Amino acid sequence: MPTNAYVNAIGTAVPGHDIHPAFVDWALRRFDDVRDAKLFQRMAERSGIEHRWSVLDPTQSGGSPVARGGFYAEPVLPGTQARMEVYAQAAPRLGIAAIDALRAKQDLSGITHFVVASCTGFVAPGIDQIIARAIGLPPSVERLLVGFMGCYAAVAALRSARHIVRSDPDARVLVLCVELSTLHLTETRALEPMLAMLQFGDGAAAALVSADPAGLRLDAPFATTLPDSAELIEWAITDQGFRMHLSGEVPGRIAAALADPAIASAVTGGRDVAEVGAWAVHAGGRSILDAVERALRLGPEALTASRSVLARFGNMSSATLMFVLADLIDGARIENGVALAFGPGLAAEGFGFSSA
The missing domain is CATH 3.40.47.10 (Thiolase/Chalcone synthase)
Incomplete structure (x- = not known):
């Protein structure tokens, strides 16, 4: 094994x-x-x-x-x-x-x-x-x-x-x-x-x-790119710093993608959404968290850790998901967790996790 x-x-x-x-x-x-x-x-x-x-x-x-x-x-x-x-x-x-x-x-x-x-x-x-x-x-x-x-x-x-x-x-x-x-x-x-x-x-x-069995076990990863979405998130190097373009269409496009049973199944590892015991969703903004919650029909407490990180720190790009996992790792035991993040592409990537 x-x-x-x-x-x-x-x-x-x-x-x-x-x-x-x-x-x-x-x-x-x-x-x-x-x-x-x-x-x-x-x-x-x-x-x-x-x-x-x-x-x-x-x-x-x-x-x-x-x-x-x-x-x-x-x-x-x-x-x-x-x-x-x-x-x-x-x-x-x-x-x-x-x-x-x-x-x-x-x-x-x-x-x-x-x-x-x-x-x-x-x-x-x-x-x-x-x-x-x-x-x-x-x-x-x-x-x-x-x-x-x-x-x-x-x-x-x-x-x-x-x-x-x-x-x-x-x-x-x-x-x-x-x-x-x-x-x-x-x-x-x-x-x-x-x-x-x-x-x-x-x-x-x-x-x-x-390999020490303590903390959170990292399970199978997943990755997908939403079709016809490359222009929605762009990150360009200019003479005055890096210029971010974040389209207002992003939350709606994410919600539409997650409503597709094939994409939702890829995210959950083939499980029913109700079987997912914890969600670590990149806190990219309230509208993005709302879109994930709405599309997957999650309960009002499912994204509590993500919303807490957003409130305390905002979107810290790649570090954000780690902050959410940091809150979860010290909490209640987790079975069948899912980590999910979005970025340029428009791509969605993540992995399953569970308590050791």
Whole structure:
């Protein structure tokens, strides 16, 4: 029988600067159309988000990055080089904070592999090398860097760790997702991109995956791409950061896809939806969670963990799903769980899981 792989423990970290209220105030002053401003305010109030955290420092007076003296205060926003300089310093620090949180729960000796997912920055040597050196991993540790996949990159990272452990039962895989989404504020007065930026915050999560039967067992993965949807989520590198396009059609397209019995069956591993004991759905936004709940006809408590993460942290790209799993791993025993995330493509990826 193949070896099972388990997420033994998860540690999480966010920066200390809550930028959500300041962003909402800033955005409301930028709309030329009063109707757009009113709609944005209504959507912000209904977003289900209470806090989003940023690695960008407060101003000397305690203001946000968009305040006078902040990173985004100038009429011309910082270029991609300036943003990547911040990423090169802040991403390793935040990633190490998540690993330290994991180490407080789990012995991290004997790491053989290091899998890192990060979609919000680039630097070479990569943050996998920078962090490995900083935390004292031996040079012999095998590294994998998953980049620019978007919000479902955590699935790719954990799936890769599962494959490693199943092929080498002695492997101890350190998995890290670290995302600095707030480095990518873009100049706009349009409603749709403002609503997209309303969702995102910074965060990091680290997990140990091994054959030790503790925590959550990682079961079979799944992946699918929704037809005729490639233009709905786009992530482009520009001279002023990475520009996200998140179409308002995404929730409806997700709901329509999950209503297809074939896709729903792929997501649940062939089980009836009622047999799924827990859901870890990427908290990409309230409308996305609502679409999943509606399409699969889930009960009102099914996505409690995802909605809680959204409220406390916003959408942290790939790290978000790991935060949801972190809440579930410390909760009640789980049978037949499903993890599900969406991203550019429009793709849906995930895996089954259950308590060890």
